[in-house]
Amino acid sequence: MMGAPLLHRDDPDKDPLIGNVKVTRQDWLNAALAALKQGGVETVKVADLAARMQVSRSSFYWYFKNRTDLLDALLQHWQDTNTVALVQQADAPARTITEACCNVFHCNIDARLFDNRLDFAIRDWARRSERVNAVLKAGDAARLDALTAMFERHDYPPLEATARARVIYYMQLGYDDADLGETLEQRLSMVPGYLVAFTGRTASAEEIAAFNDFARAVTR
Structure with missing residues (x-):
């Protein structure tokens, strides 16, 4: 059973809703994201989302033209979160390539940066939709370009930078899907x-300690 996302109206840290408004656009989007990750795109249905949030279907049309508009918003959310986060982490300042890779590893530790379940759901959706597959390929290309540039900044030749970018990217994509059952430690x-x-180089003790501190703080 899928847990319902926290609605704006039920969150004490949010400003109270005014008038007859019971849910926000973000509430609809969060409910749709939860459905997408749990059951795939076929489960993202307006009537089911409305029932889950205990609101009228009519309120959906305050925020979205139709279901296609909602699905487009899900794709845009994926681009604005997962893809942007990975590109930003690859672009983050780093003194060494091992420190740069640790920056990228943040995406695999911190779900606030990179939602692995959402990535898997988009990839599953893309197998059934040429339009979504095109968006997915563009996102993958942007991520790989950023990782390749990361290696090139640290003096790897272009072909080697491309190869290492592909290795780190495709390995990280499959890491969580493998469900190794590891503890954090x-x-x-x-x-x-x-x-x-990944790099052919040894990270410093300081770099490893900094990454470990980050991981433990995020997962605490």
């Missing part, structure tokens, strides 16, 4: 070895 123990595999 087991996962962190592998990071120095992964960095050698």
Whole structure:
């Protein structure tokens, strides 16, 4: 059973809604995202979302033209969150390539930066929609370009930079899907070895400690 996302009206930290408004546009989007990640795009249905939030279907049309408009918003959300986050982490300042890779690893630790379940759901959706597949390919290309540029900034030749970008990207995509059942500490123990595999270089103790501190703080 899918847990319902916290609605604006039920969140004490949000400003109270005014008048007859019971849910916001973001509430609709959050409910649709939860459905997409749990059951795939076929489960993103206006009537079901309305029932889950205990509101009239008519309120949907205050915010969206139709279901297609909502689906477009889901795709845009994926681009504005997952793809933007990975590109920004790859572009983040770093003194070494191992520090740069640790910046990218933040996406695999912090779900606020990068939602793996959403990425899997978009990829599943793309298998059934040429339009979504085109959006997915553009997102993948942007991420790979950013990772390639990251390696090139640290003096890797273009072909090697491209190859290493592909290795780190496709490995990270499949890491969570593999469901290894690791504890956080087991996962962190592998990071120095992964960095050698990805970069051919050894990370400093300070870089590993900084990444471990970040991971433990995020998952606490």
